[in-house]
Amino acid sequence: MRRPQRRGAAKQTRLREVDEIRLLNEWIEAGKPPPGTKPPPPSKSSGAAPAPPATGEYTEYGACTRFDELPLSQKTKDALRKSPFKEMSDIQRAALPHALCGRDVLGAAKTGSGKTLAFVIPVIEKLYRERWGPEDGVGCIVLCPTTDLASQIFDVFNLVGKFHNFSAGNIVGKRKGIEQEKEHVNSLNILVCTPGRLVQHFDETVNFDCSQLQMLVLDEADQILDHGFKKQVDAILSQIPKVRQTLLFSATQTKSVKDLARVSLRDPEYISVHEEARTATPDTLEQYAMIVPLEQKVNMLWSFIKRHLNSKTIVFLSSVKQVKFVFEIFKKLRPGIPLKCMHGRMTHVVQQAIVADFNESISVLFSTDLTARGLDIKNVDWVVQVDCPESTDIYIHRVGRTARYNKKGKSLMFLCPEEEAMLEKLKATESKIPIHIRKPKAEQLEQISQNIASVLVKFPNLQQLGKRAFVTYLKSIYLQKDKKVFDLNRFSAEQFAAYAASLGLPVTPTIRFISHNKNVPKKDMDDIDKKQMKSSSKSEVIINSQVNSDLTLDDGDDDILYPKKPRSGANMDDGLDDILRPKETATYTNTKPEEVAELGKPLKKKKLKINVHRPLGTRVKYDDEGNAIPPLASIAEEVASEPVVHMDKISQRYAEMLREMREHDKEDKLEHKKSLREKKLQKKLKLKRKRQETDAGSDEDSGSESDRVRDSANKGKKRYLNSDDEGDNTVKDGDVLAQQEALALKLLSKMHS
Numbered sequence: 001m002r003r004p005q006r007r008g009a010a011k012q013t014r015l016r017e018v019d020e021i022r023l024l025n026e027w028i029e030a031g032k033p034p035p036g037t038k039p040p041p042p043s044k045s046s047g048a049a050p051a052p053p054a055t056g057e058y059t060e061y062g063a064c065t066r067f068d069e070l071p072l073s074q075k076t077k078d079a080l081r082k083s084p085f086k087e088m089s090d091i092q093r094a095a096l097p098h099a100l101c102g103r104d105v106l107g108a109a110k111t112g113s114g115k116t117l118a119f120v121i122p123v124i125e126k127l128y129r130e131r132w133g134p135e136d137g138v139g140c141i142v143l144c145p146t147t148d149l150a151s152q153i154f155d156v157f158n159l160v161g162k163f164h165n166f167s168a169g170n171i172v173g174k175r176k177g178i179e180q181e182k183e184h185v186n187s188l189n190i191l192v193c194t195p196g197r198l199v200q201h202f203d204e205t206v207n208f209d210c211s212q213l214q215m216l217v218l219d220e221a222d223q224i225l226d227h228g229f230k231k232q233v234d235a236i237l238s239q240i241p242k243v244r245q246t247l248l249f250s251a252t253q254t255k256s257v258k259d260l261a262r263v264s265l266r267d268p269e270y271i272s273v274h275e276e277a278r279t280a281t282p283d284t285l286e287q288y289a290m291i292v293p294l295e296q297k298v299n300m301l302w303s304f305i306k307r308h309l310n311s312k313t314i315v316f317l318s319s320v321k322q323v324k325f326v327f328e329i330f331k332k333l334r335p336g337i338p339l340k341c342m343h344g345r346m347t348h349v350v351q352q353a354i355v356a357d358f359n360e361s362i363s364v365l366f367s368t369d370l371t372a373r374g375l376d377i378k379n380v381d382w383v384v385q386v387d388c389p390e391s392t393d394i395y396i397h398r399v400g401r402t403a404r405y406n407k408k409g410k411s412l413m414f415l416c417p418e419e420e421a422m423l424e425k426l427k428a429t430e431s432k433i434p435i436h437i438r439k440p441k442a443e444q445l446e447q448i449s450q451n452i453a454s455v456l457v458k459f460p461n462l463q464q465l466g467k468r469a470f471v472t473y474l475k476s477i478y479l480q481k482d483k484k485v486f487d488l489n490r491f492s493a494e495q496f497a498a499y500a501a502s503l504g505l506p507v508t509p510t511i512r513f514i515s516h517n518k519n520v521p522k523k524d525m526d527d528i529d530k531k532q533m534k535s536s537s538k539s540e541v542i543i544n545s546q547v548n549s550d551l552t553l554d555d556g557d558d559d560i561l562y563p564k565k566p567r568s569g570a571n572m573d574d575g576l577d578d579i580l581r582p583k584e585t586a587t588y589t590n591t592k593p594e595e596v597a598e599l600g601k602p603l604k605k606k607k608l609k610i611n612v613h614r615p616l617g618t619r620v621k622y623d624d625e626g627n628a629i630p631p632l633a634s635i636a637e638e639v640a641s642e643p644v645v646h647m648d649k650i651s652q653r654y655a656e657m658l659r660e661m662r663e664h665d666k667e668d669k670l671e672h673k674k675s676l677r678e679k680k681l682q683k684k685l686k687l688k689r690k691r692q693e694t695d696a697g698s699d700e701d702s703g704s705e706s707d708r709v710r711d712s713a714n715k716g717k718k719r720y721l722n723s724d725d726e727g728d729n730t731v732k733d734g735d736v737l738a739q740q741e742a743l744a745l746k747l748l749s750k751m752h753s
């Protein structure tokens with residue numbers, strides 16, 4: 001009895017859905033905004049949700065301000081009602097009405113303005129209205145540049161689509177688990193993925209089919225269409241139908257017609273909600289820049305962190321190695337706030353754990369540009385750019401990790417005096433970035449290079465990391481295309497040496513890719529190193545605060561390096577670190593170099609490897625300063641106490657040695673002769689014995705009884721002929737043979753003579 005009832009209920013639901021979809025389609029069609037129109041400024045609405053439209057009376061939805069005023073399915077509305085999303089943001093108000101009626105959209109809006117919902121809702125609604133089910137396969141692909149961003153978008157799909165029956169997949173991570181994924185990927189309706197990972201399915205998954213695709217979404221579209229992803233994106237575009245709805249979103253939208261042609265947009269709606277805004281960055285963001293010489297950057301960063309122990313901060317550095325190095329070193333020096341790091345060399349699982357942890361705690365996250373785009377982390381107070389961003393776009397995305405969705409935030413950028421051209425770019429009217437210059441104050445700057453050097457002595461592997469961080473930083477500048485901003489030739493060899501010393505390195509690492517450019521002979525570089533090491537031991541601070549005179553020097557009271565009182569109840573416990581490393585019992589700040597030994601594990605003795613294949617006489621000796629000494633010079637040093645060479649003593653010694661040698665030679669020859677003779681005799685004896693045995697065999701066959709008795713009596717004994725020893729006639733076989741041999745030789749010699 002139950003079955004028919006259940007079947008009946010399912011049928012009822014289906015019919016209700018069909019009815020709802022018909023009404024929605026009619027509403028969308030009747031109330032759609034004219035192409036190319038923007039929503040009017042929001043009027044103070046009553047706040048009450050409008051009643052569902054009766055047939056034939058469809059309201060225009062292009063002007064509404066709340067989600068529940070839009071022609072959305074009941075399931076989506078229910079999910080939104082249970083979420084914090086009630087009022088639409090500017091980009092959502094502008095994009096949703098066009099996207100809901102099936103138009104292609106090219107949307108641009110400031111960071112943190114809610115672009116994700118502006119494409120998630122239309123995707124869910126489209127598939128719902130198309131009555132998409134598991135058997136229909138892939139209906140929508142959402143491409144984004146990083147796995148973390150994909151996971152974040154996937155979470156928003158889960159939130160808005162929780163009452164729907166679609167299946168969505170977050171296709172991220174490395175190859176692990178791909179076999180299992182291949183079995184299910186065709187039954188997923190929405191794929192949220194990075195381009196590379198999707199191409200992998202096109203290449204490897206049997207029958208992977210996207211021929212029914214309804215929608216394609218590119219988040220961070222300018223980056224997805226950039227040359228970094230070109231090959232993969234072209235491969236994807238060649239595999240999906242051209243007729244589809246396409247949505248492109250980013251805070252820094254692509255303006256390249258070529259790019260847009262690649263994605264085959266059909267009469268797209270260009271929605272740039274903040275085009276007329278005064279700034280390209282959020283209004284709630286305070287932005288600062290500081291001119292910091294290369295060799296003071298690490299000190300400046302440390303001083304900043306020490307003065308903001310109650311702030312959640314993201315620190316951007318230009319390479320994985322720098323992130324690793326600064327994180328490891330600062331961790332050892334313990335600034336008094338939990339530290340985290342994130343870069344592309346980590347597994348997706350670890351990255352996710354770090355993001356989740358950082359979301360919940362007051363800490364400092366050192367990161368590469370992996371986290372620069374799209375990542376939505378709660379309540380970030382500061383974004384610090386230690387290394388100059390590659391472009392104004394990257395700058396906008398980096399600072400956009402704070403001041404999200406009407407929240408306040410601050411950003412600080414360190415610029416080397418050699419990179420001041422970047423400031424010009426940011427301050428240019430078309431960039432619309434209101435940035436203030438702050439003058440660093442020498443008295444607020446803590447010098448930690450010495451402490452770092454002490455850490456490196458204790459942890460040689462960190463020294464290696466430091467060297468690589470140094471080289472990759474310089475390489476990153478060298479490889480930048482914008483030579484107005486990034487030009488290694490503007491830095492001197494002294495600056496490189498000072499920078500290396502600021503990282504605690506005892507010598508400046510070799511910089512192969514620029515050595516010929518800079519024309520710095522190795523000797524000069526060594527001299528600079530020595531000078532630098534001497535000067536770095538002084539705690540004197542020299543800050544080159546010379547700023548381009550055109551730039552306004554804002555020396556306001558709100559000093560960036562001014563200490564703040566710690567926020568009460570700030571969570572200083574680094575939960576993730578507990579798993580990754582043993583818990584440290586105390587928090588040290590301002591660690592002195594001599595205390596560093598206590599902070600970590602004792603230094604392990606390095607295993608000494610002996611090269612057994614080294615040719616003789618090639619041992620290299622070193623003086624106290626580590627310079628290699630020529631072999632003869634080292635001998636000369638050892639005998640230097642005897643100024644005169646005694647020739648007579650030398651010849652006497654040689655004569656003695658020669659005599660000893662001859663004696664030894666004589667003895668050796670005799671020994672050798674003896675052993676040869678013995679061997680020869682042994683051989684002959686063996687032969688003879690064999691012969692005797694064969695003779696005995698033949699005698700046995702023919703000989704008499706008396707002979708046999710006689711032989712057996714003699715068996716094992718040899719009668720020695722002409723023996724001197726009368727008492728015992730039994731001798732060893734070897735002696736008999738020797739006698740016989742001598743006899744034979746005599747006879748032979750007689751015969752020959």
Ligand SMILES: Nc1ncnc2c1ncn2[C@@H]1O[C@H](COP(=O)(O)OP(=O)(O)OP(=O)(O)O)[C@@H](O)[C@H]1O
Binds near residue numbers: 089092109112400
């Ligand atoms: N209508 C809304 N009401 C309240 N909060 C919202 C709304 N829309 C989005 N948000 C919140 O705003 C934050 C930023 O949203 P989102 O990540 O979509 O921004 P974005 O524009 O994509 O940023 P980015 O350019 O950095 O990628 C999120 O925490 C999101 O939950």
